[in-house]
Amino acid sequence: MGAPVNREIHLASRPHGWPTEENFRLVETEVPKPGPGQLLVRNRYMSVDPYMRGRMDDVKSYAPPFRLDAPLDGGAVGEVVASEADGFAPGDVVLHGLGWREYALVEARSARIVDPDLAPVTTYLHVLGMTGLTAYAGLLDVAGMRPGETVFVSAAAGAVGSLVGQIAKLRGAARVIGSAGSPAKVARLAALGFDAAFDYHDGPVRESLKAAAPDGIDVYFDNVGGDHLEAALSAMRTHGRVAVCGMIAQYNDTAPPAAPRNLSLVIGKRLTLRGFLVGDHEALRGEFVREMSGWLREGRVSYDETVVDGIENAPAAFLGLLRGENLGKMLVRL
């Protein structure tokens, strides 16, 4: 019997436009041994996220590009199987940044022990983790939502969007509107407490949004860009704010997008449009974890997970995410 085998996903080539399975390669390697200060972690769940599309390109951005012929990385939770670091023991469940592989050699200082009895371990990859903080900080800090306001969020059945809508209601929004990409997702938004929701395939976003928010909107949480942003600018009331979290509609575009054509509305309506990255909002994490844990305990926040099994299916899970095939958080179980 040989040594245990590790399987990991490498970047085989960079995509032009939409990525395909051919851009990824499943590679078998030996399971590594931890050196001083390191942990060997058997990953149980890994996250696939829209921002990873940008890292497949060889361009300078806020996150470094994935390297060719090397494993991808990203959020993961797993179980420590060997530890050469103080404070970590076999059996500990840790959150860390080396997904896309079955076994990870993790520097202990970049791992955090999580309590599987406090919450399901997957929630540290979304509702109690970066995803949740993204929704919380973007809505409350970047967009500065106030009670009584009307909020619109795109990709609202996704991991971030579904939390944005629920946090908005819990923090006193008068009306929350979501857009999503299928009738099933729209139905789910109603169950999550959204006041209105529409399928963006059903007609021009501008018209659907106007019907859902006849009196206009104060806040738009943008996950999509393109025609959604243009529609939101049209629907904005005076002093409205846009928190720009993502523009997934154009991540795979090969030509620069032309929208929004109505950007000059920012002047007369005195609008603010602000891009953000969750990493700038660590100061909010304590408050966020306290408030979100409470909401989860009280059953006031719900979340969905779409789970795909097996490292060999991680590329398909990621591609499905880009096509919107997930409800809530897209995860790969290893």
Place this chain on the structure above:
Amino acid sequence: MGAPVNREIHLASRPHGWPTEENFRLVETEVPKPGPGQLLVRNRYMSVDPYMRGRMDDVKSYAPPFRLDAPLDGGAVGEVVASEADGFAPGDVVLHGLGWREYALVEARSARIVDPDLAPVTTYLHVLGMTGLTAYAGLLDVAGMRPGETVFVSAAAGAVGSLVGQIAKLRGAARVIGSAGSPAKVARLAALGFDAAFDYHDGPVRESLKAAAPDGIDVYFDNVGGDHLEAALSAMRTHGRVAVCGMIAQYNDTAPPAAPRNLSLVIGKRLTLRGFLVGDHEALRGEFVREMSGWLREGRVSYDETVVDGIENAPAAFLGLLRGENLGKMLVRL
């Protein structure tokens, strides 16, 4: 000898695209008599401003549209020739909102007496008035410029832009870059203390700006929109801010503009883009007048005026402004 004649400019028709002289009509009327609470003012100077282009269209906006077959209006200074209001006497010089006519019947509560010994009366129409406050509030409040930052302003030889650049230097900007539309204007910017300036006809704005600000910019004061905004987004450093004051490049467009195609940069760079109207920043006026008056007294702020004579030439002055024929503030002397 008949009664004195008043001449005023009416809106004869609404433009489609670029306005022409045919959209205006010179009309002779009788000089009116003031009723209770009113002043009869002989206008001496009137302002023409880019925002007036929007008011020629019949669309709801922040300023109401001009009415057809009625006089236009806008900032003016003149001399009281008859008063039916306490606190105003013939000979007083007043600032008010009824330009585009030789004699104005002004409600006293909407007139403000200005001191012609303190500053030239025209300055109340620009450097000490709305124009100056627009530059001051937009740069310091909306964009939140801090000492040591690099600032870019478009239409920099115009009334607002030339003040933005000078205020930026006086408030400690490390580097101030301006764009303008002629070699003479570019030369003038150097004399005003800009660190770099370029003629936007000389090549793609993106390349000219990159050459002038190789290390990037922190603040962009946008008077132009279009390719200037796109170039500024490309040149922005992390946490940069855009104060959107105007988009004169597209005021006469009949099709919606496509730029900026790189708006998604706001995410990774965490940029803020904020539209504003000077009317929201009245709280700053006291501080602004104090600081700007001091700078003027000390000779630390310069301004240019382009003066056209005669009410009959007011439409030509306005059209010239839209074509960028002014250096500094465009005024009509009546």
